[in-house]
Amino acid sequence: MRIGHGYDVHTFIEDRPLILGGVIIPYDRGLAAHSDGDAVIHALCDALLGAAALGDIGSHFPDSAKEFENIDSRILLRRTMELLDGKSCRLVNADITIVAQAPKMKPHIAAMRAILAEDMRVDTGMINIKATTSEGMGFIGRQEGVAVHAVALIEDTG
Numbered sequence: 001m002r003i004g005h006g007y008d009v010h011t012f013i014e015d016r017p018l019i020l021g022g023v024i025i026p027y028d029r030g031l032a033a034h035s036d037g038d039a040v041i042h043a044l045c046d047a048l049l050g051a052a053a054l055g056d057i058g059s060h061f062p063d064s065a066k067e068f069e070n071i072d073s074r075i076l077l078r079r080t081m082e083l084l085d086g087k088s089c090r091l092v093n094a095d096i097t098i099v100a101q102a103p104k105m106k107p108h109i110a111a112m113r114a115i116l117a118e119d120m121r122v123d124t125g126m127i128n129i130k131a132t133t134s135e136g137m138g139f140i141g142r143q144e145g146v147a148v149h150a151v152a153l154i155e156d157t158g
């Protein structure tokens, strides 16, 4: 068994859809990024890569590369799972915490879990997502952005 941790943060900007966990969430702003800004998937990928000792998302999918511009982060998640497959690593479970003052995440969590499970080819019971606010404090409290923490446990079957 191997454990990995991931953390990601993105800034809210105008004129962009808000996409988290592969779900388009109705909101007046989206997240700034070279990719689609899906901080849930980015934190999850980093947790998975960390568990497999495969570095981090930036080294595999650099934000300087044209091919990753505005990319659907679900593609990055599928590619991350392929990297883990290549090392005979299988997911045991993942636990994700979204820290956002707004919008409300709870109505979208079931859809996020279904999407992540589909892309990772695992049962939804292996993925947990929860959300919290920062009680109005700091950059999250001022609704300047969103942070996501992820932990993943994997089994090395090789």
Ligand code: MG
Binding pocket: 008, 009, 010, 033, 037, 038, 039, 042
């Ligand atoms: Mg990111």
